[in-house]
Amino acid sequence: MSVVESACLTRYELRCNECGKSYGNRPQSACDDCLAPLEVHYDLESVRGRFTRESVAAGPANIWRYKELLPIPAGFQPDLPVGFTPLVRAKRLGERIGSNNLFVKNDSVCFPTLSFKDRVVSIALANAQAFGFDVVGCSSTGNLANSVAAQAARLGLKACILVPADLESAKILNTQVYGARLVRIDGNYDHVNRLCTLIADEYNWGFVNVNLRPYYAEGSKTVGYEIAEQLGWRLPDNVVCPMAGGSLIRKIKKAFDELVALGLVEAKPVKFFGAQATGCSPISTAVKNGRQEIEPQRPLTIARSLAIGNPADGPAAAKLIQSTGGYAEDVSDVEVVAGIQELAETEGIFTETAGGVTTAVTAKLIAQGRIGADELTVVCITGNGLKTTDALEGRFQAERSVKPRLAEFDAYLREVDGSLVNVSAAAAEDLALAGGRR
Amino acid sequence: MSVKVTLPTALARHTDGQKTFSSDARNLPGLLAEFDAKFPALAQNVKDDSGNLRKFINVYVNDEDIRFLGGDTHQFEDGDEVMLIPSIAGGRCGQRRFLTLPYDESLLEGC
Numbered sequence: 001m002s003v004v005e006s007a008c009l010t011r012y013e014l015r016c017n018e019c020g021k022s023y024g025n026r027p028q029s030a031c032d033d034c035l036a037p038l039e040v041h042y043d044l045e046s047v048r049g050r051f052t053r054e055s056v057a058a059g060p061a062n063i064w065r066y067k068e069l070l071p072i073p074a075g076f077q078p079d080l081p082v083g084f085t086p087l088v089r090a091k092r093l094g095e096r097i098g099s100n101n102l103f104v105k106n107d108s109v110c111f112p113t114l115s116f117k118d119r120v121v122s123i124a125l126a127n128a129q130a131f132g133f134d135v136v137g138c139s140s141t142g143n144l145a146n147s148v149a150a151q152a153a154r155l156g157l158k159a160c161i162l163v164p165a166d167l168e169s170a171k172i173l174n175t176q177v178y179g180a181r182l183v184r185i186d187g188n189y190d191h192v193n194r195l196c197t198l199i200a201d202e203y204n205w206g207f208v209n210v211n212l213r214p215y216y217a218e219g220s221k222t223v224g225y226e227i228a229e230q231l232g233w234r235l236p237d238n239v240v241c242p243m244a245g246g247s248l249i250r251k252i253k254k255a256f257d258e259l260v261a262l263g264l265v266e267a268k269p270v271k272f273f274g275a276q277a278t279g280c281s282p283i284s285t286a287v288k289n290g291r292q293e294i295e296p297q298r299p300l301t302i303a304r305s306l307a308i309g310n311p312a313d314g315p316a317a318a319k320l321i322q323s324t325g326g327y328a329e330d331v332s333d334v335e336v337v338a339g340i341q342e343l344a345e346t347e348g349i350f351t352e353t354a355g356g357v358t359t360a361v362t363a364k365l366i367a368q369g370r371i372g373a374d375e376l377t378v379v380c381i382t383g384n385g386l387k388t389t390d391a392l393e394g395r396f397q398a399e400r401s402v403k404p405r406l407a408e409f410d411a412y413l414r415e416v417d418g419s420l421v422n423v424s425a426a427a428a429e430d431l432a433l434a435g436g437r438r
Numbered sequence: 439m440s441v442k443v444t445l446p447t448a449l450a451r452h453t454d455g456q457k458t459f460s461s462d463a464r465n466l467p468g469l470l471a472e473f474d475a476k477f478p479a480l481a482q483n484v485k486d487d488s489g490n491l492r493k494f495i496n497v498y499v500n501d502e503d504i505r506f507l508g509g510d511t512h513q514f515e516d517g518d519e520v521m522l523i524p525s526i527a528g529g530r531c532g533q534r535r536f537l538t539l540p541y542d543e544s545l546l547e548g549c
Contacts, residue, residue: 018494032448033483035494035524187501194498197523201447293493296505310496310503312525 011043012071014214017316025071027131027206029213037312038214040071044261053233053264056225062111063119063222069258070123070222071215073130080154082122083222085110087230090379092346097363099371103236103378104343105227108351113150113174114384115143115352116248120219121151124208127215129155133206137161139196140209141189141244141305142171143352143383148208149180160205162192168304170387188299190310209245213312220248224255227378228265235260235270237375240365242358242382243274243283243328244306246317252380253320272321273371274328275361277301277336277353280309284328286318294318302333302391303353305383327370335360337391343381350385358382441518443469445480449522452480461520466497466510469520484522494525 014023018036029038051068059065063083072078086106094102107116121144128136137160138148145161152159159180163172164187175182185192193210200210208216228235235256241249249272260267276284279301282294294314299307311317321328331339336353339360344350351359362379365371385392402412440460450457463469470491473481486492497504498521504512514520 030448030494030524035448035484035492037494190503191501194496194523197446296503298506310525315493 011046012040014038015041025073027127027133027211029211037316040214040218042069042258044258048262051262051264053229056229056264063122063219063226066222066225069225069255071218072123072126076126076130078122078126080122080151081111082118083110084226087227087378088347088349090347093343093359096342096346098366098373099362099375099377100373101237101376102362103231103376104347104349105223105378105380106349107223107380107382108349108355108384112154113143113146114387115147116220116223116380116382117143117147118151119222120144120216121147121208123219124206124212124216125151125155125157127212128157128206128208131206131212133204134158135160135203135205136208137196137199137205138208138210139163139189139193141307142167142175142387143305144209145175145180145182146171146387149175149178149182152180153178162196162199164188164192164304166304168388168390170389174387189308190296190299193308193310193312217247217251217313220251221255221258223248223380224252225259227252228256228259231376231378233259233265235265235268236378237268238271238273238326238371238377239380240273240275240358240362240371240377241380242306242354243276243314243317244308244311244354246274246283246311246313246315248380248382249274249317250313250320253324270324271326271371272324273326273361273365274317274321275358276328276330277303277306277357278330278332279303280307281330282309283311283314283317284330286314287321287328290322292318292322301336301353302388303336303357304388305352305354306357327365327368329361329364329368331357331360331364335364337395339363340385340391341395344385349381351381352383352385352388353391354383355381355385356391439464439514439516441514441516441520444519444521446523448524449480449483452483453477463514465513466491466504496523496525497521498523 013025016031016036017039019034021031047068056065061084062081064078088104090102090104110116110118135158136152138144139162145163148161149159161175161180162183162185165184196207196210200207206212239252259265274283280297280299282297286294292315296310299309301307336356339356343359358379371377399416402408443461444458461469461472463472484495499518
C-alpha cells in the first residue's frame with residue numbers, strides 16, 4: 001500500500017476540548033463558541049488491526065512509521081527522516097542523582113535542526129501545504145524558529161518568523177541561514193505570541209503554532225510512541241518533561257493512551273512530571289499549589305526556550321500532572337547550568353538550557369522521593385547545547401598552548417590537573433543544590 | 439472618558455463585523471456589563487455560566503496583560519486600548535483558501 005493510500009484511511013478532525021463541537025479540518029485553533037483549544041481527534045477504530053507492532057517495525061526509521069496516528073493529509077509524501085532519536089540508558093547520570101533505572105530520550109540530535117520541534121513542524125507544514133498557504137511562520141523562543149526556517153526552505157515555502165529581540169545569537173543565526181525572514185520583537189515570548197495571533201487574524205499565513213496549532217501539536221505524540229517502542233513496547237513508570245507552553249507533556253500522554261487503546265502496549269499507570277525554570281514557572285507553581293489555573297509570570301531565566309509566562313496549554317498540563325499522581329518542580333539558573341554539565345559529563349549528551357532544567361528537576365524529584373530509585377524513568381531532553389553556549393560563557397577557560405614536546409606535555413598535565421578536578425567539583429556542588437548526590 | 443476596544447475576527451461576528459469600537463467602561467467588569475447591553479451575543483460568547491470572563495480569553499490594556507495590572511480592579515484611562523484575545527487564538531474560515539482534495543470533503547462542510 002502506498003503512503004498516499006494509507007494516509008487516506010485514517011479519519012481525523014478537529015474538536016473542541018471543552019464543548020466537543022466538531023470543526024472538520026481547517027486552519028483554526030480555538031472554538032468559535034467557548035474559545036477553548038481545538039484538538040485533533042482520530043477514529044481509532046479505522047486503524048485497529050492496521051496499526052500494529054509489526055506494521056510500525058516495517059516502516060521507516062523516523063516519525064513517519066507512526067503515520068496512521070498522525071494528522072497528515074492524503075497526498076503528502078514524507079521525505080525528511082525526522083525523529084526516531086535515541087533512547088539511551090543513563091547509568092552514570094542515574095548513579096549521580098540516585099536512580100537505577102534512568103533513560104534519556106535524546107532529541108538534542110533530532111533531524112534536521114537538533115530539537116524536538118522538528119517533529120511538530122513537519123506535521124504542521126504538511127498541513128500548511130494542504131491548506132494552500134504560501135507563507136508560513138511562527139512565534140518562537142528559538143528552536144521552533146530554526147525548524148520552521150529549515151523545513152520551509154526544503155518545501156519551497158516562504159517563512160516569516162517572529163522572536164523576542166534578546167534571543168540567543170546562535171538561534172537567530174540558525175534561522176537566518178535558511179533564508180527565512182526573521183523579525184525581532186521588542187518584548188518577551190508572550191508579546192511575540194500575541195502579535196502572531198493578530199497577524200494570523202489579518203494575513204493569510206500559516207502560523208504553525210497559532211492557526212495550525214492543533215495539527216502541529218500532534219507531532220509531539222511521536223516522542224511518546226518512540227519511548228514505548230524503544231522500551232520494547234512497554235510504558236515507563238515516570239516521564240519527566242520540560243514545560244514551556246505545556247503541550248509536549250500532554251501529547252506524550254495522549255500517545256501512550258492511543259497505544260494502550262490499540263493494544264500495542266499494556267495499560268499501566270504512568271506518572272508525568274513537569275520541569276520548569278524558577279524564573280518562569282507558572283505551571284509548576286500551579287501544580288505545587290494544587291491548582292490548575294495559571295497565573296501568568298514575567299519570565300526571567302536563562303532557559304529562554306522555556307520562557308513562556310502565559311502558557312497556552314498550562315491548565316491542561318497542570319491537570320494532567322495532578323491526575324497521574326506526578327508533580328512539577330522548578331530549578332534556579334545555577335542549577336540549570338549544573339544540569340547541562342552533569343548530563344554532558346556523565347552521558348556525553350550536550351543539551352541546551354531546557355535540558356539542564358529537566359536534568360536538574362529530575363535530580364530534585366528523586367531527592368524528594370517523588371521518583372523511586374528503581375522506577376523506570378524517562379527524561380525528555382528536547383534541544384541541543386550548541387544553540388545555547390551563551391549559558392556556559394565563562395564556565396571554561398581556554399588553557400595555554402603547549403610546545404610539541406613530551407616533557408612540555410607532562411609539565412602541562414601537572415599544571416592543569418588541579419583545575420580540571422575543580423571544574424567537576426564545582427558542577428557537583430551546584431547540582432547538589434537540586435538534590436543530586438555529591 | 440473613552441477607551442478603544444479591539445476584538446479578534448472570531449468575536450466580531452457578534453458586533454456586525456466591528457472589530458474595534460469605543461467604550462465608556464471604566465474597568466473590565468464595566469466593559470462586560472456594556473457587552474450585556476450593546477452586544478448580548480458577544481457577552482454570551484465571552485462569559486461563562488457564572489458571568490465571569492471565560493478562562494480562555496486574555497485581556498490586554500495597552501499591550502499589558504490585565505492580570506499584571508490588577509485584573510478587575512484595574513481602572514481604565516482615557517485613550518487606553520483594550521484588547522480581547524483568545525488564549526489560543528488564530529484562524530477563521532472566511533478568508534481561507536482550501537484545497538479540498540487532501541481531506542475528506544465531508545469534514546469541511548459548514549466551513
